[in-house]
Amino acid sequence: MAPADRSAGALVLGATPLGDARDASSRLAEALATADVVAAEDTRRTRALAAALGVTLAGKVVSCYDAVERARAATLVEAVRAGQTVLLVTDAGMPSVSDPGYRLVAECVAEDLPVTCLPGPSAVTAALALSGLATDRFCFEGFAPRKQGERERFLAALLEEPRTAVFFDSPHRLASTLADAVRVLGAHRRAAVCRELTKPYEEVRRGTLGELAAWAGEGVRGEVTVVIAGAEPCTPAAEDLVEAVRRRVAEGERLKAATAAVAAAEGVSKRELYEAVLAAREGE
The missing domain is CATH 3.30.950.10 (Tetrapyrrole methylase, C-terminal domain)
Structure with missing residues (x-):
């Protein structure tokens, strides 16, 4: 792949507040004020956020929600290629995380155009x-x-x-x-x-x-x-591991060594497993 064009602009992913505008970073406020293009999931909410931050949106503001992202991507990629800074923001949190942005990022990456992010709030x-x-x-x-x-x-x-x-x-x-x-x-x-x-x-x-x-x-x-919560690990009963010990013994391993290896791998008591193997032998 050819090296990135250093004269190109950049796609900037801006994390936006989940609800409280005071959670916006100073870097996001600066980006809103200076970006050539602000691509917003909801332009009204983005304008309201800018107003809450005391920021004037000097760049072009365009919508970029799920239904139009694919169609809008080509224009936004072209803007980055032409040397413009495109700021992508969604209603809350980081763009592309269950929000618009993935397609646009993928297309910029495919063309080796600069992509960066302004980290911040995440639900x-x-x-x-x-x-x-x-x-x-x-x-x-x-x-x-x-x-x-x-x-x-x-x-x-x-x-x-x-x-x-x-x-x-x-x-x-x-x-x-x-x-x-x-x-x-x-x-x-x-x-x-x-x-x-x-x-x-x-x-x-x-x-x-x-x-x-x-x-x-x-x-x-x-x-x-x-x-x-994740699933709790399930420790098998010693009786369920008797056959595994038998297979190792059949392959030439000593009983105590086979029992120790299986017990360690499955997280069960070596003594209980050894007794289960002996009990199974007696029951045959």
Whole structure:
């Protein structure tokens, strides 16, 4: 691939506040004031944000929401190629994370045009941090599907997922999603529902899926992010590992060595597994 054209402009992804305009970075305010083109998911909300920040939008403001992003991308890429700075902002959070932006970024990357970002608010990491659940490993699953069958398959993929899962949902469908989660994942799986983050009515509900489903049944409003604990590791019973030990012994390994290796790999007691192997022999 040819080296990047240093005379080209840049595509700048600007993270916007989730609700409180004071969370906007000074770099975002500067970018809004100086960008040649501001591509906005909702131009009215972007103008309102600029006004709240005391910023005048000097550049051209164009819409770039899901339905028009593909068609708009060629024009915006051409603007970057021509040396202009294109600032992409969505209604809240980082563009391209379950928001418009992926296609535009991909096309700029394909042409080796500069792409950078102004980091900032993120509903995903904010909800994860507030959930009280494990944060060392997590996966983001986008939006929960609208249709029940697709939603159940979506949740089934989390049945044995060891990482904490984060996803967005509509407040109108949250009760149905959590009811499905109870059926698929079990009522006792830990979870949290974060709504209206950084806004006056911010609320974080923590508990089991069963408890949260009962709460959501009364009706929920606002922007919603759901966090579900990862699956607990399942340690097999010693009796279920007898055959694995037998296979290793049949291949020439000594019984105690085979038992120790299988026990270590599966996280069970070496003594209990050895006794299970002996008991199985006696029962034959």
